[in-house]
Amino acid sequence: MSDRPNLALSRSALDVLMATFDVDVIGLVECLVSPGWRLSFGGADAPAIHYNLSGTGRMVVGGLSPFPLVPHTLVITPAKKPFHIEVDHRTAAAAVNVVEAQWDARFGDRVQRFVAGDVDPMLMLICGYFRATYGSSIDLFAGLSTPIIEHFEPADELGSKLRAALAEISGRQVGMRAMTTAILKQVLVTLVRRSLNSTSIWLERFSILSDRQIALAFADMLARPSADHSVTALAQKAGLSRSAFMARFVRAIGCSPMVALRQLRMKRAADMLAARTFSVEQIARAVGYRSCSSFLRAFRQVHGYIPAESESDGQNSA
Known part of the structure; x- marks a missing residue:
């Protein structure tokens, strides 16, 4: 590679x-x-x-x-x-x-x-x-x-x-x-x-676009934020060794792959929450979290608060 x-x-x-x-x-x-x-x-x-x-x-x-x-x-x-x-x-x-x-x-x-x-x-x-x-x-x-x-x-x-x-x-x-x-x-x-x-x-000169292989992996994260991404799988997508992928990702994007993935997921979650159509549990699953508690913890780390069930209408709750 x-x-x-x-x-x-x-x-x-x-x-x-x-x-x-x-x-x-x-x-x-x-x-x-x-x-x-x-x-x-x-x-x-x-x-x-x-x-x-x-x-x-x-x-x-x-x-x-x-x-x-x-x-x-x-x-x-x-x-x-x-x-x-x-x-x-x-x-x-x-x-x-x-x-x-x-x-x-x-x-x-x-x-x-x-x-x-x-x-x-x-x-x-x-x-x-x-x-x-x-x-x-x-x-x-x-x-x-x-x-x-x-x-x-x-x-x-x-x-x-x-x-x-x-x-x-x-x-x-x-x-x-x-x-x-x-x-x-x-x-x-x-x-x-x-x-x-x-x-x-x-x-x-756009740091995110400057490295084709990293941009390909990042685009996959953007297109499929709920997928079961891992550093190893993303490195394979980029056609790089794990260590080279980590170093080049941080250089191009400014943070580690998993930190970037969490940000992308939490942005998607905030958009879904604002729509007031989905329950918190549905949003957690839609952005790739099997555990609602893990989702809430990640959401608070990024946005500074925990979304309440009352912030969505809950009509489609499972």
């Missing part, structure tokens, strides 16, 4: 990986920058997505070289990396004016607007902080250290999707969070689709 990663993922594995991640929109921001101005952001605890609606300028992430922003450029910036957006002054010798953006995570239920400039903006972007996770804490973007940059076309309709997300947050109607997270997930899936045909090889 080879221990060398292979970055070519099957279509079916990618389908499972893309279908089952959860997106949480932490906040959306409008950014408007005039010529001769710079809009600067400090590093945040979450990655950010940026879509250039109109105009030209450039972005600098961390200490990396600047890259151009043209209409329909989409950028994902890593968590904890400062970045700035700027537009050249019409007079080359003029100084650049700087606005330090103070984004406030407490106001995730309204759109924040940052303006750098005193004339009509040259550059207009929609930006958003988000998390994309499996289970409770397995982050799809955890291993991202450099920005992802892709250019789209108006026909891809990413701009209209993100404008719709802004409208949802501004309208603050019932179901706003569900709508905005669904919209952002569409955008992220579109980005991953683009990666399959991109001239820029960046798919491996």
Whole structure:
């Protein structure tokens, strides 16, 4: 068995990986920058997505070289990396004016607007902080250290999707969070689709997708969380020795296989519990636990409380 990663993922594995991640929109921001101005952001605890609606300028992430922003450029910036957006002054010798953006995570239920400039903006972007996770804490973007940059076309309709997300947050109607997270997930899936045909090889920067053999095993856990998975069986699925599988799984996913499996099972259990259709015993069996007490113990370790039978209607109890 080879221990060398292979970055070519099957279509079916990618389908499972893309279908089952959860997106949480932490906040959306409008950014408007005039010529001769710079809009600067400090590093945040979450990655950010940026879509250039109109105009030209450039972005600098961390200490990396600047890259151009043209209409329909989409950028994902890593968590904890400062970045700035700027537009050249019409007079080359003029100084650049700087606005330090103070984004406030407490106001995730309204759109924040940052303006750098005193004339009509040259550059207009929609930006958003988000998390994309499996289970409770397995982050799809955890291993991202450099920005992802892709250019789209108006026909891809990413701009209209993100404008719709802004409208949802501004309208603050019932179901706003569900709508905005669904919209952002569409955008992220579109980005991953683009990666399959991109001239820029960046798919491996997603830690979960960087190792084909580990991704195959992880996709099997996602597709069948109630199956009787073991480290040995998962290693065989990956085509690796047990020790190599353990080491590479932790490196790619950020935790051991059994910890990851528990998180995936408890996420499924929480979703079933919220539906108020199944009894606790039925949920325990559906997520792979033969013992209700073992299920309750695992649920409390992940979610911090024990679900009561009254939280489901119990009509289908065995």
